[in-house]
Amino acid sequence: MLMTLSKDSMSITREQDVVPCRNRVKEVAVKIGMGIVNQTKLVTAASELVRNILRYADSGEVLIEVVSKGRESGIRLTFSDKGPGIADINLAMQDGYSTGRSLGLGLPGTKRLVNEFDIKSTVGQGTVVTILKWKNG
Amino acid sequence: MDKIPILRMGPFLLVTIQIDLYDRLALNLETDLINMVHKTGARGVLIDISAVSIVDSFMGRILGNIASMTRVLDAETVVVGMQPAVAITLIELGLSLHGVHTALDVERGMALLQTKHSLDDEMAGDDADDTE
Ligand SMILES: Nc1ncnc2c1ncn2[C@@H]1O[C@H](COP(=O)(O)OP(=O)(O)O)[C@@H](O)[C@H]1O
Ligand SMILES: [Mg+2]
Numbered sequence: 001m002l003m004t005l006s007k008d009s010m011s012i013t014r015e016q017d018v019v020p021c022r023n024r025v026k027e028v029a030v031k032i033g034m035g036i037v038n039q040t041k042l043v044t045a046a047s048e049l050v051r052n053i054l055r056y057a058d059s060g061e062v063l064i065e066v067v068s069k070g071r072e073s074g075i076r077l078t079f080s081d082k083g084p085g086i087a088d089i090n091l092a093m094q095d096g097y098s099t100g101r102s103l104g105l106g107l108p109g110t111k112r113l114v115n116e117f118d119i120k121s122t123v124g125q126g127t128v129v130t131i132l133k134w135k136n137g
Numbered sequence: 138m139d140k141i142p143i144l145r146m147g148p149f150l151l152v153t154i155q156i157d158l159y160d161r162l163a164l165n166l167e168t169d170l171i172n173m174v175h176k177t178g179a180r181g182v183l184i185d186i187s188a189v190s191i192v193d194s195f196m197g198r199i200l201g202n203i204a205s206m207t208r209v210l211d212a213e214t215v216v217v218g219m220q221p222a223v224a225i226t227l228i229e230l231g232l233s234l235h236g237v238h239t240a241l242d243v244e245r246g247m248a249l250l251q252t253k254h255s256l257d258d259e260m261a262g263d264d265a266d267d268t269e
Contacts, residue, residue, distance in 0.1 A: 015160050022157065022191060039223035040190065044230060047193040105194045109181055109230035 005066040005073070013048055021050050021062055025077065029062055032073050034135045042075060042111040042133040048106035049079040049129050055100055057083020057127065067132070074115070074134035085123040092118075102103040141166045143173050149181040150174065151243070151252055155188045163199045170203055174210045180257070181250035182207050187218025197232040204225055204237040213238060213253050215244035 008028070010021055025046045029039040046062070053060035060081030067076045086092045093111070098104035107129075111117040116132035139162055144151040148171055152166065170182060182203065186192070192200075204214040215238040227234070240246035 019157050019159050026190075037222045037225055040220075040226045041229065043191055044193050044226045047191060047195075048230075051193070051195060103194045103198055103232070105231045109194065109232070112229045112231070113226065 002067055002069050004076075005068055008064045010062045010064070011059070012053050012062060015054060018047060018050050018054070022047050025064060025075070028066060028075055029133075030065075032066055032075065032131070032135055034075070038133060038135070038137065042131075045110040045113045045131055045133075046077055048110050049077070049131070052106050052127075052129075053079055053081045053083070057081035060126075072134050072136070074132055074137065076130065076132045078128065078130045080126065080128045084124040085125055085127055086119075086121040087123050089119055089121060140169070143169060145177060145179070146183075148179060148254060149175070149183060149247070150179045151183045151185070153185040157189065157191055158196065160195065163196060167199050167203055167206075171206050171210070174207050174212045174223065178185075180254050182211050182212055182214040183243060183246045183250065184214065184216045185218050185246075186216060186223075187242070189223065190220065190235075192219075192223050192227055192232075194230060197227065197230075197234060200234060200237055204234075205263065208236065213250060215240050215246040215249055217243050228254055 010024060012021065022043050026043050029042055041117040050062065061077060063078040065076045067074055091097055093107050095108045096104040101114060110131060114133045115137040120132045121127040141152060141154060141162065152170065156263065173179065174182065184200070196218060200216055207214050217240045238249060240249050263267065
């Protein structure tokens with residue numbers, strides 16, 4: 001069973017929130033003893049998802065949780081916004097697909113960087129992306 | 138407003154990124170570098186990212202933009218000092234830094250630029266011979 005050991009949240013409203021958010025995630029990753037490569041993957045994934053919130057939904061929130069399952073510990077991040085939502089998630093998950101004229105790597109790339117990835121979106125209501133990275137994952 | 142300093146070293150420009158860039162700063166660097174290459178006629182740009190712990194697709198795109206725009210101005214861009222964890226992450230993210238040369242450190246990056254620079258000179262020299 002997955003247990004939450006600690007919880008912390010951060011609101012994302014402007015461009016200047018990207019770096020502090022990355023730093024916060026990194027701090028927690030260091031605290032649980034995650035190695036540098038996994039740390040970097042997780043923080044990069046967080047950076048992509050925070051950018052998506054700012055770009056497509058203007059504002060939102062990030063929940064940072066330290067979780068454990070048996071002997072394993074990890075970090076779960078939940079990015080939620082009340083933006084326009086995504087009409088076709090399969091399309092959005094494809095490499096290179098972008099409505100923002102950028103690289104279209106944020107969602108599919110993030111999925112590759114973490115151990116668990118979940119996206120839920122409703123047009124007109126918003127988007128929630130949850131990712132999980134195990135300490136030794 | 139913070140600004141990333143651009144150093145002139147002979148025919149090359151050197152930029153050392155010492156902090157994790159927020160977007161405005163990165164975009165300003167892109168513009169400043171292009172202007173500076175244009176103004177000075179620099180033949181190469183060296184970007185030292187050894188202190189950068191995160192390169193996401195936004196930052197990767199900026200590095201790619203800098204490389205392609207300086208190339209139009211006849212200057213090569215070399216990114217040096219990428220941390221191994223950053224390199225591994227970039228590959229998994231799916232970002233291939235197309236058209237961006239990379240080197241292990243500033244010294245090797247400089248050597249790479251110098252080789253390209255003198256190759257260009259030789260070719261320019263050949264051209265001159267042909268027309269004589
Ligand atoms: N939070 C979000 N709200 C609404 N649309 C989103 C959100 N995140 C991503 N999208 C949509 O999914 C597409 C792909 O996103 P991503 O893979 O990050 O690439 P990019 O940001 O470069 O376009 C975006 O272009 C956008 O249309
Ligand atoms: Mg994106």
